[in-house]
Amino acid sequence: MHVPHTFSGSCELSVVIPVYNEEAGLDALIERVTKAAQAIFANRYELILVNDGSKDGSWASICAHADRDSRIVAINLSRNHGHQLALTAGLNHVRGDLIFVLDADLQDPPELLGPMLEQVRQGYDVVYGQRIKRHGETAFKRGTASLFYRMLGSMVDTYIPRDTGDFRLMTRRVVDQLNAMPERYRFIRGLVSYIGFNQTAFPYDRDARYAGETNYPLRKMVALAVDAVTSFSVVPLRFASHLGMLFGLAGLVSLLGIVWVWMRGGTVEGWASLAALILIMGSVQLMVLGVFGEYLGRMYMEGKQRPLFIISEVRRHPLAANAAADGEAPVIEPDLREGIRVAS
Numbered sequence: 001m002h003v004p005h006t007f008s009g010s011c012e013l014s015v016v017i018p019v020y021n022e023e024a025g026l027d028a029l030i031e032r033v034t035k036a037a038q039a040i041f042a043n044r045y046e047l048i049l050v051n052d053g054s055k056d057g058s059w060a061s062i063c064a065h066a067d068r069d070s071r072i073v074a075i076n077l078s079r080n081h082g083h084q085l086a087l088t089a090g091l092n093h094v095r096g097d098l099i100f101v102l103d104a105d106l107q108d109p110p111e112l113l114g115p116m117l118e119q120v121r122q123g124y125d126v127v128y129g130q131r132i133k134r135h136g137e138t139a140f141k142r143g144t145a146s147l148f149y150r151m152l153g154s155m156v157d158t159y160i161p162r163d164t165g166d167f168r169l170m171t172r173r174v175v176d177q178l179n180a181m182p183e184r185y186r187f188i189r190g191l192v193s194y195i196g197f198n199q200t201a202f203p204y205d206r207d208a209r210y211a212g213e214t215n216y217p218l219r220k221m222v223a224l225a226v227d228a229v230t231s232f233s234v235v236p237l238r239f240a241s242h243l244g245m246l247f248g249l250a251g252l253v254s255l256l257g258i259v260w261v262w263m264r265g266g267t268v269e270g271w272a273s274l275a276a277l278i279l280i281m282g283s284v285q286l287m288v289l290g291v292f293g294e295y296l297g298r299m300y301m302e303g304k305q306r307p308l309f310i311i312s313e314v315r316r317h318p319l320a321a322n323a324a325a326d327g328e329a330p331v332i333e334p335d336l337r338e339g340i341r342v343a344s
């Protein structure tokens with residue numbers, strides 16, 4: 001039998017990880033996160049794994065881990081909700097004083113918890129990972145990401161640091177503020193920036209994916225970029241008036257040109273240029289209408305006030321679930337030599 005561990009009932013750290021089709025890497029992920037968290041917080045932490053409607057065996061694997069380790073909380077969403085909403089669901093369940101968010105694919109090294117914690121102890125509320133190098137990502141992905149942050153920076157008043165993801169360590173008061181924001185189109189790294197308090201960057205090298213493939217194809221990246229712009233800026237709405245002025249000016253110049261030609265006894269040739277102009281004007285107007293539609297559609301969807309996510313199951317180890325009532329509970333942690341280790 002092992003030396004008993006007693007769980008004080010207090011939870012100092014909550015690790016939140018959204019999981020979508022990550023079966024192949026889950027064991028390695030949980031092992032590395034557990035090691036990193038345990039080294040600093042002993043048993044006073046929880047690991048919240050949110051299954052975002054995975055189509056592979058991720059949920060079964062998460063459940064198996066949760067059954068063996070009372071520090072793991074398994075949350076199953078009713079279907080795929082997308083990365084940002086899965087993360088939101090996890091953040092809604094945290095009990096810790098500090099919250100550590102990372103991706104399930106081990107691109108963000110869990111071992112950085114220690115150094116990031118140092119920064120929090122120096123008085124920071126948010127320590128966000130900022131990527132210096134990105135291993136295993138295509139030049140296209142890096143290029144588009146960099147372009148996106150530059151564009152976003154020029155449109156919004158809130159400072160949104162570039163080359164960041166959701167990898168970060170936050171204090172409870174930041175997450176409480178985040179959880180109080182009801183919006184559906186969530187660009188979480190932007191919202192955290194918006195919240196303020198003391199924030200600092202933590203430069204790190206981003207590893208390549210441990211297993212599997214990216215769940216962020218171009219389509220989802222564009223959607224995230226549109227979410228980011230529309231939730232933080234109304235600048236695109238002003239494009240219409242800017243474009244209007246620009247085209248008005250162009251019209252005036254060409255009118256002067258036509259009068260000039262006419263005064264010299266000539267005529268400006270016809271319909272091809274006219275047809276091209278009509279098409280260009282039509283397309284510009286439709287594009288502007290599309291931008292308006294984007295904002296209008298978001299207002300419509302927000303207006304419905306549907307819940308941000310739907311949970312089908314939250315699984316805690318029975319002993320850990322009782323802890324909430326008693327304030328004290330034994331910790332069960334897996335032991336590779338014995339299968340299951342129970343301590344009381």
Ligand code: UDP
Nearest residue numbers: 018019020052082083086103104214215216
């Ligand atoms: N993810 C999710 N739901 C989705 C897509 C992704 O929960 O619909 C999770 C995924 O499991 C991972 C994180 O979000 O933990 C980031 O996804 P990914 O690594 O595919 O993105 P990338 O790092 O390539 O931008």
Ligand code: MG
Nearest residue numbers: 103105107209
């Ligand atoms: Mg990734």
